Amino acid sequence: MTSTQVVVVGGGPGGYAAAFLAADLGLSVALIDPEAKPGGVCVYRGCIPSKALLHVAKLIDEARHASAWGVDFGEPKVDLARLREFKNAIVKRLTDGTGSLVKFRKIQYIQGLATIDDPHTLTVKRTSGGEETLRFDHAILATGSAPAMPAALRVDDPRVMDSTSALDLPDVPGSLLVVGGGYIGLELGSVYAALGSAVTVVEMTGGLLPGADRDLVDILAKRVAQTMKSVLLNTRVVRMKAEAEGIRVTLEGEDVKTAGAGEASARGNSQVFDRVLVAVGRRPNSAIPGLASTRVKVNDRGFIVVDEQMRTEEPSIFAIGDVVGEPMLAHKASHEGRVAAEVIAGENVAFAPRAIPAVVFTDPEIAWCGLTEVQAKQEGRAVTIAKFPWGASGRALTLDRTDGLTKLMLDAETERILGVGLVGPGAGELIAEGVLAIEMGANATDLKLSIHPHPTLTETMMESAEVFFGQATHVYRPRR
Numbered sequence: 518m519t520s521t522q523v524v525v526v527g528g529g530p531g532g533y534a535a536a537f538l539a540a541d542l543g544l545s546v547a548l549i550d551p552e553a554k555p556g557g558v559c560v561y562r563g564c565i566p567s568k569a570l571l572h573v574a575k576l577i578d579e580a581r582h583a584s585a586w587g588v589d590f591g592e593p594k595v596d597l598a599r600l601r602e603f604k605n606a607i608v609k610r611l612t613d614g615t616g617s618l619v620k621f622r623k624i625q626y627i628q629g630l631a632t633i634d635d636p637h638t639l640t641v642k643r644t645s646g647g648e649e650t651l652r653f654d655h656a657i658l659a660t661g662s663a664p665a666m667p668a669a670l671r672v673d674d675p676r677v678m679d680s681t682s683a684l685d686l687p688d689v690p691g692s693l694l695v696v697g698g699g700y701i702g703l704e705l706g707s708v709y710a711a712l713g714s715a716v717t718v719v720e721m722t723g724g725l726l727p728g729a730d731r732d733l734v735d736i737l738a739k740r741v742a743q744t745m746k747s748v749l750l751n752t753r754v755v756r757m758k759a760e761a762e763g764i765r766v767t768l769e770g771e772d773v774k775t776a777g778a779g780e781a782s783a784r785g786n787s788q789v790f791d792r793v794l795v796a797v798g799r800r801p802n803s804a805i806p807g808l809a810s811t812r813v814k815v816n817d818r819g820f821i822v823v824d825e826q827m828r829t830e831e832p833s834i835f836a837i838g839d840v841v842g843e844p845m846l847a848h849k850a851s852h853e854g855r856v857a858a859e860v861i862a863g864e865n866v867a868f869a870p871r872a873i874p875a876v877v878f879t880d881p882e883i884a885w886c887g888l889t890e891v892q893a894k895q896e897g898r899a900v901t902i903a904k905f906p907w908g909a910s911g912r913a914l915t916l917d918r919t920d921g922l923t924k925l926m927l928d929a930e931t932e933r934i935l936g937v938g939l940v941g942p943g944a945g946e947l948i949a950e951g952v953l954a955i956e957m958g959a960n961a962t963d964l965k966l967s968i969h970p971h972p973t974l975t976e977t978m979m980e981s982a983e984v985f986f987g988q989a990t991h992v993y994r995p996r997r
């Protein structure tokens with residue numbers, strides 16, 4: 518039996534960030550994951566492959582639109598095999614990198630699945646066969662999450678995809694139904710729409726991206742209405758059945774009659790789609806074998822319960838990332854992982870961010886951090902909202918993309934920035950300034966007085982602070 522000070526179970530962005538920092542802090546570390554190299558969902562079948570495809574989707578959309586600027590490329594021809602190669606090469610390059618970093622740091626990497634034996638021992642079933650038992654002082658559980666597949670949507674047919682199989686790009690279906698109007702459904706739906714599929718999105722609630730501020734989502738929804746075949750809100754999939762010509766889907770909802778993959782294939786409320794992507798959320802991988810034999814608690818939503826220092830109820834076991842709760846995002850997982858490593862190394866730190874950014878990488882992108890308007894209303898907090906429409910941004914005009922908005926949620930008395938919301942191309946990059954502003958306790962004056970380069974979309978951050986004072990150079994909106 519080998520011994521280690523820290524064992525990390527799961528090599529995603531949470532797990533490998535934790536393992537790397539623990540090693541940097543001088544601890545002996547083992548990292549366990551079923552893949553040959555660290556990366557987890559994010560690198561192998563999440564953030565990275567989806568963003569590679571979204572980059573290409575954006576290029577296709579821009580090439581199509583370029584005739585409006587006097588440049589005609591003709592209809593783009595897509596070579597799916599080469600597109601897949603491009604995406605896979607990125608994943609390989611990144612995971613080759615994480616693999617090398619494991620070696621440089623002298624981390625013991627074990628490829629396999631872990632079972633907990635007791636609070637200080639686990640056994641790994643090696644992918645290559647055989648088992649290895651490991652004794653540890655501390656364990657960090659970073660087992661992540663997997664796509665949720667409700668029983669009603671479970672059809673044993675490769676034409677019914679989850680996000681993982683959709684990222685494999687098996688083909689470009691003539692018609693695609695995306696079940697779920699959350700970020701994963703919209704991102705992958707946008708990719709298939711750009712590649713040429715007629716995409717229908719069904720969303721159970723009354724709007725896309727439930728939880729996000731409506732003024733931001735409305736701008737995206739307008740564009741989605743142009744790029745996708747249809748978006749059906751307040752609509753549920755009640756049945757799915759594999760047939761020879763496609764997947765027959767029965768929908769229930771107000772907008773259902775206008776939907777479909779073609780009138781010929783519509784029957785009652787059911788329509789046939791070439792493929793279906795189920796993107797209705799993710800469930801935490803907390804059913805780790807043997808976990809029940811410890812004091813680790815799992816809540817009724819399946820998340821492992823931890824405190825601010827990422828400790829579970831079992832003193833030797835920590836947990837981080839998707840398996841401990843929302844928001845299920847890679848950067849949140851990494852930061853939690855680093856906190857766990859530092860706490861194990863004896864530092865008195867906690868995971869207590871003021872702002873965790875969320876980005877939806879559609880076109881336009883949506884991003885927010887800190888307090889949202891929806892949240893402020895729910896909590897009955899009095900905030901002042903300052904909005905700068907991108908129609909007044911010179912840079913947005915040069916990009917021919919005035920469909921953007923920057924808004925600040927501010928404390929009316931202290932002028933402190935509590936939240937930032939953005940919609941528009943590049944919003945995912947711009948939001949980092951909002952995170953920094955909130956973390957640093959910046960107020961509207963700080964943002965207003967920080968000179969932003971011209972002409973850039975970053976100026977919309979500065980000008981929205983000017984809007985707060987009723988003094989924005991490029992919009993006339995006197996303070997009331």
Ligand SMILES: Cc1cc2nc3c(=O)[nH]c(=O)nc-3n(C[C@H](O)[C@H](O)[C@H](O)COP(=O)(O)OP(=O)(O)OC[C@H]3O[C@@H](n4cnc5c(N)ncnc54)[C@H](O)[C@@H]3O)c2cc1C
Binds near residue numbers: 560806845
């Ligand atoms: C299509 C898609 C797009 C996404 N895009 C983004 C994005 O743009 N930005 C963003 O921030 N997030 C994005 N996410 C979410 C992001 O991937 C996750 O939040 C992130 O990967 C969570 O990291 P993690 O370390 O908690 O776990 P994971 O990345 O899920 O990794 C957990 C690892 O643990 C392994 N494991 C599980 N059980 C065991 C066991 N018993 N023994 C050993 N290993 C085990 C798993 O196989 C996996 O490799 C996306 C997700 C998807 C599906």
